[in-house]
Amino acid sequence: MPTLLEHRCRGFALRILSLVKSLPYTSAAEVVGHQLVRSATLIEPQLRAARQTRSRREFKTKIAGAESCADESSYWLSLLLESEIVDPNMATRLLREAQDLTTALTVAHQRQKRVPVMRTYLN
Helix, strand or coil: CHHHHHHHHHHHHHHHHHEEHHHHHHHHHHHHHHHHHHHHHHHHHHHHHHHHCCCCCHHHHHHHHHHHHHHHHHHHHHHHHCCCCHHHHHHHHHHHHHHHHHHHHHHHHHHHHHCCCCCCCCC
16 A cells, blocks of 8 residues: 555656646757656655665665655756746646655655664574
């Protein structure tokens, strides 16, 4: 069953897909739109993979990947906004959401770093 954060990431990806569909047919919009779709749709799979990891190190790697994708989505959205390629109302809301997701994932990653490492010893 998906977590609340995974559910938010899926909704974000779906809204990004809608935004990209509305972009004009220019080479700049196509390139940035492609990058935005790639980064926004990779957040949830990274989280799902993190839930299925077998080690703390693997978990941290997957969470860091999701965090990086959310941050990259923020970058592409801000680029669309600054270049005035997209409707500012929709893109501003999505940019805020990408920043919120990045913050949530950063907190999850940092919390994992602070948990003491459990060591196992071989006989």
